[in-house]
Amino acid sequence: MHITRQRPASVQGPAENFAGTVWLDEISASQPATRLRMFSVHFAPCSRTAWHTHPHGQVLHVTEGEGLVQREGGPVEPIRAGDTVWIEPGELHWHGAAPRTFMTHIAAVEAAEDGTTITWHDHVDDDVYPV
Ligand code: MN
Numbered sequence: 001m002h003i004t005r006q007r008p009a010s011v012q013g014p015a016e017n018f019a020g021t022v023w024l025d026e027i028s029a030s031q032p033a034t035r036l037r038m039f040s041v042h043f044a045p046c047s048r049t050a051w052h053t054h055p056h057g058q059v060l061h062v063t064e065g066e067g068l069v070q071r072e073g074g075p076v077e078p079i080r081a082g083d084t085v086w087i088e089p090g091e092l093h094w095h096g097a098a099p100r101t102f103m104t105h106i107a108a109v110e111a112a113e114d115g116t117t118i119t120w121h122d123h124v125d126d127d128v129y130p131v
Contacts, residue, residue, distance in 0.1 A: 004028055013041075013049075017120050020047025020096075027106070035111040043067060043103045048096020048129065051121040056110035058087040060095060067103030068130070069095040076130055079103075094124050099131045 013022035021044040026037070035056075040063070048068070060069070066080045072092035079085060079095075087093050097103040109117045 010042075013047075017050050017052075018047065019050070019123055020044055022047050022049075022096075035113075036108065037111055037117055038106060038108045041105055041107050043097035045097050045100050045102060046129075046131065048124055049094045050123045051092055051094050053090050053092055053119045053121070054087060054109050055089060055112040055116055055119075057089040057091070059106075059108045060085040060087070061106040061108075063104050063106060065103035066098040066101045067096055067105070068098055069093065070124075070128070076128070079105075092121065096124075096129075099129075 008026060008028060010023045010025050013024060023042045025040045025042075027040060043065075051072075060079075062079050062081050062083045062085075064081055066078065068076050069079050069085055070076045070093060071087070078098070085095075095105070111117045
C-alpha cells in the first residue's frame with residue numbers, strides 16, 4: 001500500500017465538454033493493473049456536462065450540494081448529498097449543479113481496453129436545463 005497526500009493540480013473542465021465552471025480533481029489511487037478512474041468533480045451553480053456515455057457505466061456519489069442528472073428519454077432528476085447514481089454502460093446522460101447551488105460528486109468509471117472513459121455528444125440545450 002501507499003498513501004498519497006500530494007494532490008495534483010485541479011483541472012478545469014474544457015468548454016467543448018462542459019457548460020459553465022467545472023473543476024476536476026483526479027483521485028490518483030489508480031495503478032496500471034486497474035482501469036478504475038475516480039474523480040471529485042466540482043460544479044458551480046448552473047454548470048453541467050454535455051451529453052455523454054461511458055463504456056462500462058459510471059457511479060456518481062454526491063458529496064456536497066444539490067444537482068441534476070438526466071438520462072436520454074427520462075426526466076431531469078434532482079440529486080443531493082448522499083445520493084448515489086448508477087449510469088448504465090452506453091447510456092446517454094448528463095449531470096451538473098442545480099441552477100442556484102454548487103454540487104460536488106465523486107465519479108468512478110472503468111476505462112475501456114483502449115483507455116476510453118467517456119464519449120462526448122452535444123451540449124445540453126438551454127430549454128432542457130431548468131433555470
Ligand atoms: Mn457521466
